[in-house]
Amino acid sequence: MTINLNPYLNFHGNAREALEFYHSVLGGEIRLMTYDSIPGMMGDPSEADKIMHGQINTEDGLVIMAADYPASMADSPDAASLGSSVCVSGDDAERIQALWEGMSQGAHIREPFEQAPWGDTFGMLADRFGVPWMFSLAPRQAE
Numbered sequence: 001m002t003i004n005l006n007p008y009l010n011f012h013g014n015a016r017e018a019l020e021f022y023h024s025v026l027g028g029e030i031r032l033m034t035y036d037s038i039p040g041m042m043g044d045p046s047e048a049d050k051i052m053h054g055q056i057n058t059e060d061g062l063v064i065m066a067a068d069y070p071a072s073m074a075d076s077p078d079a080a081s082l083g084s085s086v087c088v089s090g091d092d093a094e095r096i097q098a099l100w101e102g103m104s105q106g107a108h109i110r111e112p113f114e115q116a117p118w119g120d121t122f123g124m125l126a127d128r129f130g131v132p133w134m135f136s137l138a139p140r141q142a143e
Contacts, residue, residue, distance in 0.1 A: 007086045009066040009079035009131060015051035018079075018129045019066050025102030028058030035070070042070055060095065062088070080130025089136040096121075096137045103127050103135075113137075 011018055016032060023030040036048035050068035057063050064086065069076050088099055100113045106128030113123030113135055121137040 004063060006063040006065055009064070009086075010076065011051075011066060011068050011129070012074065012078050013050065013068055014129060015054055015066045015068040016049075018127075018131070019051070019054040019056060019064075021128065022064055022066075023056050025099060025105075026056055026058050026062055026064070028056050028062070030054070030056050035068075044071060047071060060092075080126070080132075082132065085124070085132035085134045087134040087136065089134075089138065091138045091140045093121075093137055093140075096135055100125075100135045103133055107133075 009015075009018070019030060019032065032054045033052050034048060035042040035050045035052050036045075037052065042050075042052050047068075047070060050070070051066065053065065053067050055063065055065045066079070069078070088096060090096060097113075100123060104125060107125040110124040110126060110132075111122065113121060116122040119139060121135075123135050124133065125135075126132050
């Protein structure tokens with residue numbers, strides 16, 4: 001039996017672009033389902049190409065999900081609204097550094113990825129879609 005906790009990001013029409021970018025950085029498998037994949041289920045026919053559900057699963061267990069809001073929810077806060085962040089943490093220096101560098105493309109760096117007072121290497125950014133991310137690289141434990 002397993003259980004997971006995954007970020008689910010909502011966008012106003014650019015979920016496909018965001019998921020394709022995240023896939024280019026994270027790797028893994030991407031699955032996209034559009035509004036028109038279940039006729040009559042979501043939105044107006046003009047919204048057929050919007051993402052009803054998208055998901056990326058990586059070989060190392062990262063999962064991120066996203067969707068586009070229908071036009072009827074235009075006033076809803078999207079993933080770029082401050083108040084939460086996607087956090088990547090662990091002790092795989094090569095992988096976390098590569099993810100930082102990839103997500104940094106077109107991002108606003110809020111805190112550079114550098115040694116923090118508590119011992120981790122830590123950084124914060126808002127990606128090119130305005131989504132807040134935190135990266136925390138813990139020192140490897142002696143084996």
